[in-house]
Amino acid sequence: MKTMNNKDYEIEELAPGLFAIDDDKGNSTYLIEGSEKALVIDTGMMGGKIIPVISSLTGKPIELALTHAHGDHMYHAGEFKTVYLHEADIAAWRPALCLVTHAGELMFGVSMKRYNTKSFIPITGSFEFDLGGNTIKTILAKGHTPGSCVFVDEKHEAVFMGDAVGSGLSVWLWFPGCSNIHEYKESVESLLKKLEPYKKYKFFGGHRKQTREGEANYPLDFGLVNDMYTLCRKILNHDIAPKKQKFSFFTIDVYSFNAATIWTRDKQI
Numbered sequence: 252m253k254t255m256n257n258k259d260y261e262i263e264e265l266a267p268g269l270f271a272i273d274d275d276k277g278n279s280t281y282l283i284e285g286s287e288k289a290l291v292i293d294t295g296m297m298g299g300k301i302i303p304v305i306s307s308l309t310g311k312p313i314e315l316a317l318t319h320a321h322g323d324h325m326y327h328a329g330e331f332k333t334v335y336l337h338e339a340d341i342a343a344w345r346p347a348l349c350l351v352t353h354a355g356e357l358m359f360g361v362s363m364k365r366y367n368t369k370s371f372i373p374i375t376g377s378f379e380f381d382l383g384g385n386t387i388k389t390i391l392a393k394g395h396t397p398g399s400c401v402f403v404d405e406k407h408e409a410v411f412m413g414d415a416v417g418s419g420l421s422v423w424l425w426f427p428g429c430s431n432i433h434e435y436k437e438s439v440e441s442l443l444k445k446l447e448p449y450k451k452y453k454f455f456g457g458h459r460k461q462t463r464e465g466e467a468n469y470p471l472d473f474g475l476v477n478d479m480y481t482l483c484r485k486i487l488n489h490d491i492a493p494k495k496q497k498f499s500f501f502t503i504d505v506y507s508f509n510a511a512t513i514w515t516r517d518k519q520i
């Protein structure tokens with residue numbers, strides 16, 4: 252593994268043709284290079300531009316796939332000609348996801364941007380990205396947002412999870428656009444089945460620093476997805492009590508079981 256340092260980003264070559272690019276706000280971008288084109292997964296949320304960083308790593312034509320429509324994953328979407336986002340997140344952009352995105356811009360202290368989600372190409376069904384010599388599969392993983400997606404790279408034996416089950420700390424289901432626990436349980440059950448063939452793969456989250464050794468609460472892997480399903484069942488069966496936690500003006504209900512943690516609010520159950 253090679254690590255390169257840019258002023259605002261830490262870049263790690265995970266395997267030939269696969270890079271992780273972490274911004275200094277804890278957000279992760281991934282770059283997968285095929286023989287014909289390169290796919291960027293999420294953009295992070297730094298000031299400045301991310302395209303020069305990507306272009307320093309690949310000369311192939313670049314397309315962007317978003318795991319979901321939150322600002323810390325799509326802040327630089329406007330720099331890309333071709334952007335893919337699940338149709339359910341395009342539909343939920345106004346008001347819910349737009350509101351959360353602008354709140355995130357305030358929280359991270361970056362300037363507000365306009366996002367032309369109508370120009371994005373909708374991901375539907377079991378959409379695949381053919382990069383040439385490598386095809387990336389899509390799995391819908393609704394919950395954190397209505398159109399959250401997981402991307403599977405069989406060539407590199409890697410799964411890119413976005414925020415679908417969190418990055419090892421917790422999944423956030425407490426703000427506008429998130430599923431309630433019942434809906435999330437059904438989604439995680441379906442995700443578990445679809446991820447079964449890839450259970451030995453490496454899992455990469457939307458906030459990789461949360462998963463790293465020394466900083467990690469729990470590793471992000473298939474076991475965490477399994478624990479998440481059990482946790483949802485326990486919550487719905489009233490087998491488990493939440494800890495109350497303050498976050499800004501809000502009181503959050505925090506539920507934990509093994510590696511899985513959910514942040515939710517009373518009304519989301």
Ligand SMILES: [Zn+2]
Nearest residue numbers: 319321395414
């Ligand atoms: Zn998110």
